[in-house]
Amino acid sequence: MEYSDYKNMLDIIRSKTDFVPEAAIILGSGLGALADETDVRAVVDYGEIPGFPVSTVQGHRGRFVFGYLENTAVVIMQGRVHFYEGYTMEQVTMPIRLMRLMGAEKLILTNAAGGINGDFKCGDLMLITDHISCFVRNPLIGKNIDEFGTRFPDMSNIYDAEMCRKVRKAAEKNGIEIREGVYVQLTGPSYESPAEIRMLRTMGADAVGMSTCCEAVVARHCGFKVCGISCISNMASGVTEVPLSHEEVRETADRVAPVFKKLIREVVKAVK
Numbered sequence: 462m463e464y465s466d467y468k469n470m471l472d473i474i475r476s477k478t479d480f481v482p483e484a485a486i487i488l489g490s491g492l493g494a495l496a497d498e499t500d501v502r503a504v505v506d507y508g509e510i511p512g513f514p515v516s517t518v519q520g521h522r523g524r525f526v527f528g529y530l531e532n533t534a535v536v537i538m539q540g541r542v543h544f545y546e547g548y549t550m551e552q553v554t555m556p557i558r559l560m561r562l563m564g565a566e567k568l569i570l571t572n573a574a575g576g577i578n579g580d581f582k583c584g585d586l587m588l589i590t591d592h593i594s595c596f597v598r599n600p601l602i603g604k605n606i607d608e609f610g611t612r613f614p615d616m617s618n619i620y621d622a623e624m625c626r627k628v629r630k631a632a633e634k635n636g637i638e639i640r641e642g643v644y645v646q647l648t649g650p651s652y653e654s655p656a657e658i659r660m661l662r663t664m665g666a667d668a669v670g671m672s673t674c675c676e677a678v679v680a681r682h683c684g685f686k687v688c689g690i691s692c693i694s695n696m697a698s699g700v701t702e703v704p705l706s707h708e709e710v711r712e713t714a715d716r717v718a719p720v721f722k723k724l725i726r727e728v729v730k731a732v733k
Contacts (some may be wrong), residue, residue: 462551462555462606463606464606464608464609466512467555467558467559467562467606468562470510470511470512470513470559471559471562471563473509473510473511474505474510474525474559474563477503477505477509478502478503478505478527480502480503480527480528480534480536481534481563481564482527482534482535482536482560482563482564482565483533483534483535483564483565483566483567483733484533484534484535484536484565484566484567484568484569484729484732484733485535485536485537485538485557485560485561485563485565485567485568485569485685486530486535486536486537486538486568486569486571486725486729487537487538487541487556487568487569487570487571487676488537488538488539488540488541488571489541489571489572489573489672489691489692489714490572490573490692490694490710490711490714491573491692491694491711491713491714491715491717491718491721492571492692492714492718492721492722492725493522493539493540494718494722495530495537495722495725495726496522496526496537496539497526498530498722499526499528499529499530499535499537500528500529500530501526501527501528502527502528502529503526503527503528504524504525504526504527505524505525505527506523506524506525507523507524507525507540507542508523513555513556514542514546514548514552514553514555515542516540516541516542516546517542517546522539522540523539523540524539524540525537525538525539525556525560526539530726530729531726531727531729531730531733532730532733533729533730533733535565535729536560536563536565538556538560541556541672541676542556543649543650543671543672544597544598544648544649544671544675545648545649545650545671550597550598550599550600550602550675551600551603553600553675553676554600554675554676554678554679557676557679557680557683557685558606558609558679558683561609561680561683561684561685565685566684566685566686567624567685567686567687567688567732568676568680568685568686568687568688569688569689569690569725569728569729569732570589570673570676570677570680570687570688570689570690571689571690571691571692571721571725572644572670572672572673572689572691572692573670573691573692573694573710573711573713573714574587574644574668574669574670574691574692574693574694575652575653575668575669575670575693575694575695575696575697575698575705576667576668576693576695576696576697576700577645577658577661577662577666577667577668577669577697577700578640578642578662578667578668579700580640581640581642581667581668581693581696582693582696583693583694583695583696583713584692584693584694584713584716584717585638585640585692585693586632586637586638586639586640586690586691586692586693586717586720586721586724587639587640587641587642587644587667587668587690587691587692587693588625588628588629588632588639588640588641588642588688588689588690589620589642589643589644589673589688589689589690589691590620590625590641590642590643591619591620591643591644592619592620592643592644592645592646592673592674592677592689593643593644593645593646593661593664593665593666593674594645594646594674594675594678595645595646595647595661595664596647596648597646597647597648597674597675599675599678600675600678600679601614601678601679601682609682609683609684610681610682610683610684611682614678614681614682615681616678616681619677619678619681619687620677620687620688620689621686621687621688623686624686624687624688624732625688627688627728627731627732628688628690628724628728628731630731631724631727631728631730631731632724632727634727635723635724635727637720637723637724639690639724640667640693642666642667642668643665643666643667643668644666644667644668644669644670644673644674644689644691645661645664645666645668645669645670645674646669646670646671646672646673646674646675647669647670647671648671649671650671652697652698652705653669653697653698654698654699655698655699656699657698658697658698658699658700659699661697668691668693669697670691673689673691677689686732688728688732690721690724690725690728692713692714692717692721693713694709694710694711694713694714694717695709695710695713
């Protein structure tokens, strides 16, 4: 895609709303209801934007929600798209660049993840301090779009230190326990094998999932300040004897959702 293609998508959105967000939020599994709790000013379904990828995973609504959360102007992705759905990596990360063009400067990424760290338990929340992209195509491969960022962007501070500090402070202020660790993205959709989990643990990963890293890379490329929070919705393969299932992920995410939503609200206030 060219920069002009993104501008055309922006024009379509602007024909439906002139709302300018300060922050962007991507809601992972179990958090979709947070979008419905905002002071909604406009909604744009992904399907209304020609060429835009549409969510196919159960529980992902597939729309942009514009409004105010804790008096902060936000655009919320109520449902993301994944590489395993058959989209190209360019399509998967397309929403990031579009939200940056909308005017958002800060990005809050959330996800449901499998726990690799043996000290973690289902239902824990983890602040992402760094990430590992494993077997996942780099989303910046191909012609660089100079209007968004440099050909070789620095990734030494993907998850902004100041935003991370504010997440910690918000959690402490509200009595919310939060872990910290390294998140690793694999392609999915199959869950990892026990041997792969042992490999990832050796590499230094604390949690694993099928999203987020590619989004964070593109976000940093186009100038976003980024923070990420995972819900440990299951323990990874081989950590326990329990077979993995998407139902377990959704059940845990739904159970933790009230605390998770509270934390996101407080983070939105803090990073304004």
